[in-house]
Amino acid sequence: MTTMRFRGRSYRNGCVPSSVLDELQPSGRHGTDGRSRAFLRKDAAASWNRAIDDVRAGTGLQLTVRGWNRSLAEQQGFFLQRYRRGARSPFGDYRRYDGSTWGRVGGAAAAVPGYSNHGWALAVDVQDFGGVGEWGNARRAKAFPILREHGWTDVEGRRVNEPWHLVYCPGDDHGARRGRGRAAGRSGARAALRRPLRRATTLRPHRPPTLRRGTRRPAGVRLWASVLAAEGLYAGELGGRFGEDLDAATRAFQERSHLLVDGIVGPKTWYTSVLGVEPGSRGAAVRVAQVVAGLRGAAVDGVAGSVFAARWKRVQRWLGVAADAHLGPRTVAALVRKG
Structure with a gap:
């Protein structure tokens, strides 16, 4: 302790x-x-x-x-409900407490009291x-x-x-x-x-292409597939055709995000995928955000650095929300309203 x-x-x-x-x-x-x-x-x-x-x-x-x-007493209560001194744990979960080894015999994991x-x-x-x-x-x-x-x-x-x-x-x-x-x-x-506003202070967001089953737009399909793979919803090829597996994964993403479940990757689905991206973030959702901010080619690298932040502050000014490069719910809602 x-x-x-x-x-x-x-x-x-x-x-x-x-x-x-x-x-x-x-x-x-x-x-x-x-x-x-x-x-x-x-x-x-x-x-x-x-x-x-x-x-x-x-x-x-x-x-x-x-x-x-x-409190310490409450922690001890949780621990003693779930762990037994010297017991064999069916979960493989063992803790050192009070000079002995304790094994979890039921319930969820609990910290050693005082930690x-x-x-x-x-x-x-x-x-x-x-x-x-x-x-x-x-x-x-x-x-x-x-x-x-x-x-x-x-x-x-x-x-x-x-x-x-x-x-x-x-x-x-x-x-x-x-x-x-x-x-x-x-x-x-x-x-x-x-x-x-001076022209240079704002930037209109770029709308990604609408995708659906059968679509053949290699760059867009690969980008969307990488988003679903990062979400743990898609384990197929990151190819250039929108097939059955990608359609099913898209519907799962839409259902999880409380969107219309139609398998169509339109503005609302694209924009929802960037929720929570911020300077310092990495990954597929960042690449989507970079495309929305108008970046192209090697600049779409999945790393939210200084260029990302500068671009998104300009986009947010155009949207009329706080220009902080944090893509929170207000920024996403404004993107969806603008279409």
Whole structure:
């Protein structure tokens, strides 16, 4: 067990002082019974409350949690329910605790008491984010890219195969900065309506080609296939023809993203695929975002660097949203409206 310091207070895991805790919203609607109050460390609570506002605005989902700050006694209770001293674990999950080896005999994995991120008041277990290993859960697929913008990570959850378990990482929290930018930008936006923008300050987004079963547009089909492969929905050839397997994977993506399930890759499907891309991101979704921003050839490299950021700030100015190069729900919604 180690010690952490926050806002002048030092404390041990499972012993977070109430003075550094704040409540999660909506108040009194958390827990498996839907009637509990939930608390996290102040910075994590502020981030979570911002994030669920963005999730609600962008997807219509209202998120609640069934796990939050845990005292040392609560951690011990969870651990002793699931682990037995000297037991053989059918899950191959063994922990060292109290001078002995303990094997998990039932339930989900639990941290050794005194070492849980719940004990630092920096972790949540989200309601209805799927069961063990269900990483394709539809609610999670819609909400997690937005939560990630606010510093919520799933690295620990993936390590124990728990899609519902998220940990707050302050260094990855871009939400507060963008929130201040939006507030400051509202008066600026009104002023901007009264003066013409110079041509160089904005950039109209490029609309990717519409694809459907039977389409033969090699570059577009390969790009879309790579997106679905990265999402874990497609394991076929990244060829130039839109075949049956790619159609099925497209429909799975649309269903997971709560889009019209028609197998047609039109603007809404393309634009939804870039949700959560930001400077520093890598991969197929970045390549889509680069194409939408008008980049071509070797510039479409799947790395969101300085050119990506500059281009997208110009696109966002044209869309009328905060120019921060973070492709959150408001940017995607504006792209969809513009078609």
